[in-house]
Amino acid sequence: MNIIADENMPNAEALFSHLGQVTLVNGRTLTSALVKNADVLLVRSVTKVTEELLAGSAVKFVGSATIGVDHIDLPYLAKASIAFTSAPGCNAEAVADYVFSGLSHLYMTKKQSWLTKKIGIVGYGNVGKTVYQRFAGLGCDVCVYDPFKEMEQSDPNRNAIDDNVRFVGLDDVLACGVICLHAPLTASGDYPTQNMISEQALALIAPGTIIVSAGRGGIIDEPALIERHRQLNGNLHLVMDVWKGEPSINKDLLHIADIATPHIAGYSKQGREKGTLMVYQGLCQYLSKLNSGLSLDKEAVLGETFLSKGWLSHINIQNYGCFEEVLARGIQAVYDVARDDARLRFKYRENTADSTFDWLRKHYVERDEFNTCTVSTDDIKADRLFEAVSFSTDSLHDSLVNHKK
Ligand SMILES: NC(=O)C1=CN([C@@H]2O[C@H](COP(=O)(O)OP(=O)(O)OC[C@H]3O[C@@H](n4cnc5c(N)ncnc54)[C@H](O)[C@@H]3O)[C@@H](O)[C@H]2O)C=CC1
Numbered sequence: 001m002n003i004i005a006d007e008n009m010p011n012a013e014a015l016f017s018h019l020g021q022v023t024l025v026n027g028r029t030l031t032s033a034l035v036k037n038a039d040v041l042l043v044r045s046v047t048k049v050t051e052e053l054l055a056g057s058a059v060k061f062v063g064s065a066t067i068g069v070d071h072i073d074l075p076y077l078a079k080a081s082i083a084f085t086s087a088p089g090c091n092a093e094a095v096a097d098y099v100f101s102g103l104s105h106l107y108m109t110k111k112q113s114w115l116t117k118k119i120g121i122v123g124y125g126n127v128g129k130t131v132y133q134r135f136a137g138l139g140c141d142v143c144v145y146d147p148f149k150e151m152e153q154s155d156p157n158r159n160a161i162d163d164n165v166r167f168v169g170l171d172d173v174l175a176c177g178v179i180c181l182h183a184p185l186t187a188s189g190d191y192p193t194q195n196m197i198s199e200q201a202l203a204l205i206a207p208g209t210i211i212v213s214a215g216r217g218g219i220i221d222e223p224a225l226i227e228r229h230r231q232l233n234g235n236l237h238l239v240m241d242v243w244k245g246e247p248s249i250n251k252d253l254l255h256i257a258d259i260a261t262p263h264i265a266g267y268s269k270q271g272r273e274k275g276t277l278m279v280y281q282g283l284c285q286y287l288s289k290l291n292s293g294l295s296l297d298k299e300a301v302l303g304e305t306f307l308s309k310g311w312l313s314h315i316n317i318q319n320y321g322c323f324e325e326v327l328a329r330g331i332q333a334v335y336d337v338a339r340d341d342a343r344l345r346f347k348y349r350e351n352t353a354d355s356t357f358d359w360l361r362k363h364y365v366e367r368d369e370f371n372t373c374t375v376s377t378d379d380i381k382a383d384r385l386f387e388a389v390s391f392s393t394d395s396l397h398d399s400l401v402n403h404k405k
């Protein structure tokens with residue numbers, strides 16, 4: 001079996017090579033000639049998987065080690081009877097970590113307090129829900145705009161998706177002090193997201209608002225965002241991970257963003273590993289259905305061994321400042337988004353070519369998820385805050401041990 005895999009899929013060779021011959025390629029520049037003789041194609045978000053790429057090839061299975069699938073022509077795959085799997089939720093924790101690192105950065109560098117602001121989330125999928133639960137766990141006032149999930153919730157024939165989540169209209173989210181964007185990029189349907197954060201929408205945003213954009217570039221009208229920033233005399237804080245037209249990025253927007261990163265919100269070490277692993281498990285299931293003699297249990301166990309532990313297993317936090325600062329210091333010890341911002345700005349000073357964006361992603365300095373680390377504080381309330389953003393704590397550990405006794 002010939003397997004073509006994106007070179008940026010961690011562990012691809014180690015996991016897949018017992019199933020066939022693995023060839024690693026640059027996903028951005030993949031051509032139909034390269035995939036012609038492949039049976040399996042494994043991609044990331046930079047490869048447009050279309051009829052043009054696959055027609056006439058031997059490909060029978062496509063796997064994308066990503067949450068988003070806007071780069072995949074799903075109707076074509078169905079029409080061509082090509083099996084498909086993606087990795088829903090693989091990096092939801094990573095994106096949530098990114099959001100809280102961005103907010104911590106704004107608190108520490110600009111004294112932008114967010115803990116007491118109203119929080120609005122667009123999109124209540126795997127990412128939006130994870131982010132929501134963290135804010136709710138911190139005691140924040142959170143609301144959500146997701147018309148599809150809201151419809152599901154009010155459908156009497158389906159189970160309510162969450163008892164406490166508060167769905168509101170987009171305008172209500174836009175009036176919040178912190179706005180987190182976690183919707184997919186869609187161009188059609190009842191609620192397309194392309195340019196959803198339009199000039200009209202941006203007019204509803206109040207001075208001092210923080211926007212975290214970690215869904216897809218293209219959801220925000222970037223020129224309108226720059227104009228709104230100007231109208232508010234710069235009193236609009238932007239944490240920008242995704243950009244319209246990647247790998248090209250809008251240099252004017254880069255200039256005004258508080259944090260600018262090259263689409264790496266999902267790039268925790270564990271999130272990327274889980275992406276490969278989920279695709280691997282999807283391929284094993286597909287092959288086992290074809291009666292290839294694969295034992296699913298054995299393959300699943302093999303896969304689990306590929307998930308890394310974190311580098312920092314334990315940190316002690318002195319309880320000096322206010323809780324927002326204590327939380328920020330713990331978060332920044334594990335992942336300070338400012339390092340990714342600094343790297344991007346430094347590289348763009350050297351070279352503004354589009355290839356810089358992909359270089360930064362390919363050479364990403366790995367980071368661990370908060371959930372790989374235990375925090376010690378001397379305050380039970382501080383412990384609860386760290387637990388809300390997914391750290392383990394000594395008191396959580398003690399209560400688990402006592403529970404088992
Ligand atoms: N920056 C990064 O590194 C990453 C970005 N992403 C992006 O984040 C998106 C969300 O991820 P998940 O939550 O895992 O996806 P998901 O598919 O689990 O959830 C997406 C949610 O968005 C909702 N939605 C769709 N159209 C909407 C609209 N017009 N307004 C409001 N909500 C709408 C859907 O109903 C769904 O609940 C992905 O599609 C992907 O594009 C995902 C992972 C990493």
Ligand SMILES: O=C(O)C(=O)[C@H](O)COP(=O)(O)O
Pocket residue numbers: 008043044045046065066067068069091263264265266267
């Ligand atoms: O999972 C998604 O969706 C993402 O946005 C990924 O983090 C994107 O990573 P690449 O596939 O572009 O490496």
